[in-house]
Amino acid sequence: xxxxxxxxxxxxxxxxxLHPRTLTQHLLPSSPExxxxxxKFPLFQNPPNSIQNHDFSDxxxxxxxxxxxxxxxxxxxxVSGRRFDSQRRRFFGSQTAAEPSTSDGLTVERIVANxxxxxxxxxxxxxxxxxxxAQSIHLIKKRxxxxxxxxxxxxxxxxxxxxxxxxxxVHAGKVSREHGSLMGKMKGVNAFERELLEHxxxxxxxxxxxxxxxxxxxxxxxxxxxxxxxxxxxEAMLSGENDPCSCYIEVQAGAGGTESMDWASMVMEMxxxxxxxxxxxxTVVDEMPGEIAGIKRATIKVDGEYAYGYAKAEVGVHxxxxxxxxxxxxxxxxxxxxxxxxxxxGEGYTHVQINESDLRIERFRxxxxxxxxxxxxxxxxxIVHIPTGITATCxxxxxxxxxxxxxxxxxxxxxxxxxMARQVQMNAQHTQSLTDITxxxxxxxxxxxxxxxxxxxxxxxxxxxxxxxxxxDLDGFIMSYLSASLDKDExxx
Amino acid sequence: xKLSLTYAFGVSNFTVFVKPPLFRNLHHSVCLSLxxxxxxPAAAAPLKHRMPLFLRPPTYTAPMSELxxxxxxxxxxxSSVGTTFEDLDNGPDSSxxxxxxxxxxxxxxxxxxxxxLTQSEKCERNVGVRVSLxxxxxxxxxxxxxxxxxxxIVGCEHWRDLVLCVQDGVLIPRxxxxxxxxxVGDVVLDNEELREGLWVDLGTGSGAIxxxxxxMLKSWGRVIATDLSPLALSVAAFNVQRYxxxxxxxxxxxxxxxxxxxxxxxxxxxxxxxxxxxxxxxxGLQAEVRRHEPRIALDGGxxxxxxxxxxxxxxxxxxxxxxxxxxxxxxxxxxxxLVEYMETAAGDSFCNxxxxxxxxxxxxxxxxxxx
Ligand SMILES: C[S@@+](CC[C@H](N)C(=O)[O-])C[C@H]1O[C@@H](n2cnc3c(N)ncnc32)[C@H](O)[C@@H]1O
Numbered sequence: 001x002x003x004x005x006x007x008x009x010x011x012x013x014x015x016x017x018l019h020p021r022t023l024t025q026h027l028l029p030s031s032p033e034x035x036x037x038x039x040k041f042p043l044f045q046n047p048p049n050s051i052q053n054h055d056f057s058d059x060x061x062x063x064x065x066x067x068x069x070x071x072x073x074x075x076x077x078x079v080s081g082r083r084f085d086s087q088r089r090r091f092f093g094s095q096t097a098a099e100p101s102t103s104d105g106l107t108v109e110r111i112v113a114n115x116x117x118x119x120x121x122x123x124x125x126x127x128x129x130x131x132x133x134a135q136s137i138h139l140i141k142k143r144x145x146x147x148x149x150x151x152x153x154x155x156x157x158x159x160x161x162x163x164x165x166x167x168x169x170v171h172a173g174k175v176s177r178e179h180g181s182l183m184g185k186m187k188g189v190n191a192f193e194r195e196l197l198e199h200x201x202x203x204x205x206x207x208x209x210x211x212x213x214x215x216x217x218x219x220x221x222x223x224x225x226x227x228x229x230x231x232x233x234x235e236a237m238l239s240g241e242n243d244p245c246s247c248y249i250e251v252q253a254g255a256g257g258t259e260s261m262d263w264a265s266m267v268m269e270m271x272x273x274x275x276x277x278x279x280x281x282x283t284v285v286d287e288m289p290g291e292i293a294g295i296k297r298a299t300i301k302v303d304g305e306y307a308y309g310y311a312k313a314e315v316g317v318h319x320x321x322x323x324x325x326x327x328x329x330x331x332x333x334x335x336x337x338x339x340x341x342x343x344x345x346g347e348g349y350t351h352v353q354i355n356e357s358d359l360r361i362e363r364f365r366x367x368x369x370x371x372x373x374x375x376x377x378x379x380x381x382x383i384v385h386i387p388t389g390i391t392a393t394c395x396x397x398x399x400x401x402x403x404x405x406x407x408x409x410x411x412x413x414x415x416x417x418x419x420m421a422r423q424v425q426m427n428a429q430h431t432q433s434l435t436d437i438t439x440x441x442x443x444x445x446x447x448x449x450x451x452x453x454x455x456x457x458x459x460x461x462x463x464x465x466x467x468x469x470x471x472x473d474l475d476g477f478i479m480s481y482l483s484a485s486l487d488k489d490e491x492x493x
Numbered sequence: 494x495k496l497s498l499t500y501a502f503g504v505s506n507f508t509v510f511v512k513p514p515l516f517r518n519l520h521h522s523v524c525l526s527l528x529x530x531x532x533x534p535a536a537a538a539p540l541k542h543r544m545p546l547f548l549r550p551p552t553y554t555a556p557m558s559e560l561x562x563x564x565x566x567x568x569x570x571x572s573s574v575g576t577t578f579e580d581l582d583n584g585p586d587s588s589x590x591x592x593x594x595x596x597x598x599x600x601x602x603x604x605x606x607x608x609x610l611t612q613s614e615k616c617e618r619n620v621g622v623r624v625s626l627x628x629x630x631x632x633x634x635x636x637x638x639x640x641x642x643x644x645x646i647v648g649c650e651h652w653r654d655l656v657l658c659v660q661d662g663v664l665i666p667r668x669x670x671x672x673x674x675x676x677v678g679d680v681v682l683d684n685e686e687l688r689e690g691l692w693v694d695l696g697t698g699s700g701a702i703x704x705x706x707x708x709m710l711k712s713w714g715r716v717i718a719t720d721l722s723p724l725a726l727s728v729a730a731f732n733v734q735r736y737x738x739x740x741x742x743x744x745x746x747x748x749x750x751x752x753x754x755x756x757x758x759x760x761x762x763x764x765x766x767x768x769x770x771x772x773x774x775x776x777g778l779q780a781e782v783r784r785h786e787p788r789i790a791l792d793g794g795x796x797x798x799x800x801x802x803x804x805x806x807x808x809x810x811x812x813x814x815x816x817x818x819x820x821x822x823x824x825x826x827x828x829x830x831l832v833e834y835m836e837t838a839a840g841d842s843f844c845n846x847x848x849x850x851x852x853x854x855x856x857x858x859x860x861x862x863x864x
Contacts, residue, residue: 289588363668363853368583369824370853371669372770372791375642375781376585377593379668381852398596398651400668400852 100190102197104204108134121223126203129222133196136229140189143236143486153182177348185239192232196225237482242343242420243309248285248413252297254317254336254439259324261294264337266470267318268298271311271339273472280304285406286393293326299410301344308343313481314474315341316443323449332449336439342413352415354408360384361404364393383407390414444477446470459484543660545648551603551621559626560602561614567594567633574637582779584640593636593643600647601629640780650699655708657699657732662724664790666701669821669851670766674705676819676849676860677764681710687817690761694718695749695804698790700729700742702764707733707741714761716742719752722789749800750807760811766821767800769793797823798830805835809842812863819849825856832859 101107111134118135119128156179159165165172199218206214238244249271253264275282281303288296302311317338324333345351363370364380380395381403392410397403444456446466454469454477455462461480463469469477571590578584585593599605603621624632635641644650644665650657652666653674659665681688692714694703703718710716718733720726726744733742745752753760770791775783782791793800801820808818822828828848835843843861851857 361852363851370851370855371667371821371823371857372664372766372768373774373782373823374583374667374779375644375665375786376589376668377596377643378585378589396592399653399655399671401653401671402651 100194100197102200102204106197106200108137108193108196112138121226124219124223126200126219126222129219129226130196130200132226133222133229136226136233137189137193137196139233140229140236143233143483144185144189144239146189149182149186153179153186156182174350192225192229196222199225234479237479237486238306238309240309242345242349243312244306245308245343245345246280246301246303247308247311247344248299248301248342248410249311249314250297250299250340250342251295252338252340253290253295254338256333256335258290258292258294258326259333260335260337261290261292261296262326263294263318263320263335264297265290265294266320267337267339268295268300270470270472270474271302271314272300274474275300275302275304275307275472277472278304278307278310280307284396285410286395301406308341310475310478310482311341312343313478314339314443316441317439319442319445321445321447321449336442338439342410342417344409344413345416349416351412352419354385354412354415358386360386363400364395379403381407383411385411385415388415388418390418456481543648545600545658546597546623547600547647547649547656548658549623551623553622553625554619555622555626557616557618557620558614560620560622561616563626563629563633564594564598566630570633570637578640578780582777584779584781590637594633596643597633597647600649640784642781642785645785652701653705655701655704655732655736657701657704658728658735659699660724660728661785662722662787663728664698664725664786666699667766669853669857670701671705672849672851672858673702673764673766673819673821674709676858677706677762677817678709680762680817681714686815687714687761689713690813690816691756691759692716692762692764693753693756693760693811695763695765696720696767696790696800697729697744698725698766700732700744702766703729703742704732704736704738706764707738708736711738711741714741717745717753717756718742719745719747719749721746721748722787725790749803750811753811757810758813760813761816763804763808763812763816763818764820765804767793767804769797769801769821769823769827771795771797771823793823796827796830798827801827801831802834805831809840809863814863816863817860818863819858819860821858822856828856828859835859835861 099107099109111131114131116127116131118132119125121129156175159175160179165175199222202218203215203222206212206218249268251264251268251271253261272282281301283301283303285299285301287298290296317336319334319336321332321334323330327333360383362382362384364382365378368374377398378395379397379400380393381400382391382393383404384391390411392407392414394403394406394410397406443458444454446454446469448466452466453462453464454466456477459477459480461477463473463476465473568591571594572587574585574587574590576586579586601623603623622629632646636643636646642665644659645661648658648660650659650665652668653671657666677692688710692703692706692710694700694706694716697703697718697720700718703716707716718729720729723746726746730744733739733744768789768791770778770793772792772795774797775788775792777783778791801822804820812818820831822831832846832848835846842864844864846859846861848856849858849860
């Protein structure tokens with residue numbers, strides 16, 4: 001469906017490009033309230049050839065065109081220049097800033113304010129569909145922090161227009177990249193918004209013209225939009241700057257010996273499986289096993305789009321209550337595992353500069369004379385960043401060189417994260433590293449005894465099928481947390 | 494003197510014919526040591542080359558459940574080792590062996606996106622594998638029972654960002670040695686003459702250092718790699734070809750400086766990881782090394798310094814003025830000895846002598862420049 005919408009839009013734009021004036025006329029606002037089409041365009045009688053030459057038969061839009069072209073006799077129709085200009089702006093002008101509206105002045109905000117009843121999808125009611133889509137757009141904008149984005153866009157545009165911008169090419173490149181990506185993000189939403197309003201226009205037109213076919217096609221299109229908008233709502237939850245990044249997930253066992261180390265490895269396993277469900281590539285970077293079972297701590301790399309955006313919802317302490325298999329007296333134990341998530345900033349982000357001389361690189365777990373004496377497949381490396389004391393270890397690559405490179409990458413991300421936290425001093429707890437996370441910061445509890453329940457302490461979202469959660473079915477928790485944290489403050493739009 | 498090799502790719506065995514130049518007796522002429530003379534290399538005999546597992550076509554299939562069974566067996570075998578080998582001779586413990594097992598699976602199973610073997614007990618789906626199940630049992634048994642090095646089992650060693658083919662009879666490159674390439678990288682960085690010069694890797698083995706340096710100098714310099722062992726050279730040739738460095742790395746056979754007589758005073762850099770283990774220590778080495786790796790690649794004579802000292806002497810005449818060298822050693826004692834030797838006995842030929850530690854903190858390399 002997305003692609004067919006796209007096709008439709010492309011065609012429309014193409015057409016407009018080929019016959020600018022003609023199309024502009026067709027798209028002119030249908031008369032508000034009482035005025036009828038024929039009154040407005042009394043001269044139009046024959047369809048212009050140029051339009052007939054194109055095959056639009058399968059799109060609602062072409063119907064609309066052919067339909068209205070009954071009235072459009074000549075491409076030299078006398079249209080008021082002011083109107084033409086306003087249409088022009090709708091296509092070419094600052095699409096992000098101007099609020100799009102239907103021919104009779106209906107905007108997304110007004111639709112939302114109208115409070116039209118939203119019925120079930122199966123009820124074929126255009127107002128209901130339109131209201132649902134409008135509400136999604138409203139939510140999407142809120143999640144994207146639309147007002148802030150508008151301000152940011154203005155600032156970037158001003159920056160871009162400075163004549164001396166390119167004196168500093170690095171800065172200029174950054175500004176223009178940011179501007180481009182912001183425009184891209186906002187345009188997508190605006191296009192979706194316009195699409196909604198155009199369909200509404202068409203439905204109104206179809207009703208005036210008594211064209212049942214056009215009406216049902218437009219209705220279908222609205223329904224499709226309604227479905228797509230649900231996906232878009234989800235996507236909009238991940239509009240943070242670093243959300244698209246891959247990430248590292250780190251798990252550390254709390255106090256409590258083997259039982260809590262076992263819990264830490266269960267948590268890690270849960271994330272590995274979650275990553276697999278999401279088709280991310282999972283690599284174990286570093287793992288410190290417990291003496292008897294489980295892990296003391298471990299780091300995995302989660303490669304794929306939006307890995308960080310989702311995983312950041314997991315930062316904090318996870319609590320387990322169960323009868324410990326390691327307790328011969330079969331008593332109930334409570335144990336904790338801390339989870340940290342570090343974004344891996346790709347190219348185009350600013351990284352902390354690391355001086356080679358600030359590093360100490362050590363072979364991990366070495367012993368004996370080494371060199372020709374030893375044949376080992378173990379070439380684990382630890383890198384210490386001396387000024388900050390931050391370390392990174394990797395042991396799962398097959399060569400020392402690669403272990404070193406992986407550990408360097410972890411170190412870079414740790415230092416980047418530290419810098420981010422320092423700069424932005426965000427309330428955001430998900431910039432916390434493992435050492436920052438206090439054991440009091442519990443986010444979720446997993447109770448396996450005496451009843452079974454996983455409950456998020458932040459959102460109260462809960463699931464009684466504990467096995468499915470431990471097998472990585474975490475999306476419910478993640479989504480409810482992300483939406484709760486994004487949708488709470490009203491005026492943050 | 495250039496070695497000419499013929500081989501075919503894409504088959505699991507290929508043959509290398511070495512047209513022997515003048516290496517007969519050469520070893521004796523240069524070895525001043527009391528160390529046992531290695532068996533004379535089988536000159537013109539065709540050398541059997543084993544194709545590493547990961548390069549073999551997946552011509553076998555096995556049901557997941559059978560692979561699972563093998564995997565469980567292999568795991569329990571690995572677990573049964575505990576720390577026995579470690580306590581015995583600093584060999585691998587169970588956790589290391591389990592990781593090797595994981596890598597073996599990586600090299601052998603065609604489709605890496607499969608659900609993990611540990612969870613496929615009842616899965617009857619067939620998967621493509623590069624060796625038969627029978628062979629898999631045999632290989633893992635060799636790993637545990639014979640202590641055959643993992644790298645010989647899979648036929649390759651991951652070294653720096655390279656995957657080098659290795660086989661019995663050729664030393665498995667060590668992680669420490671990766672550093673030599675970095676040392677070269679450091680000196681060529683701001684020295685055009687070195688960067689564009691001729692480099693020599695003496696005793697190249699699998700070709701590791703030569704290829705590492707060759708990849709780095711590709712567009713500027715050239716590398717000549719030598720070894721006494723025809724088998725090592727045939728493996729090195731295979732690796733050079735795999736990294737498409739035939740125009741950068743030239744292979745020559747012979748003992749140390751013998752094949753370089755045409756290059757006196759012309760060489761920009763010498764790098765070498767010669768045998769440096771004192772003869773008496775050989776019998777106490779870790780089983781993987783002692784039983785399986787070639788003695789000719791390890792035994793450095795009574796103090797382990799025979800070849801290193803020989804290299805120092807030769808370096809003075811082969812290197813051009815301003816030329817660089819880096820040698821790997823057995824540790825602090827050898828490093829110090831070597832530096833002392835170069836400062837005194839080797840005349841006044843070298844400057845900026847330096848000892849560089851490896852990542853375990855052991856003083857491992859001696860570097861310096863020809864005056
Ligand atoms: C310790 S291994 C190093 C191999 C390789 N450079 C590496 O680092 O993996 C020493 C190498 O020197 C070679 N070698 C031993 N005696 C030699 C000699 N007299 N002349 C040339 N090469 C020799 C051995 O065959 C072996 O390949």
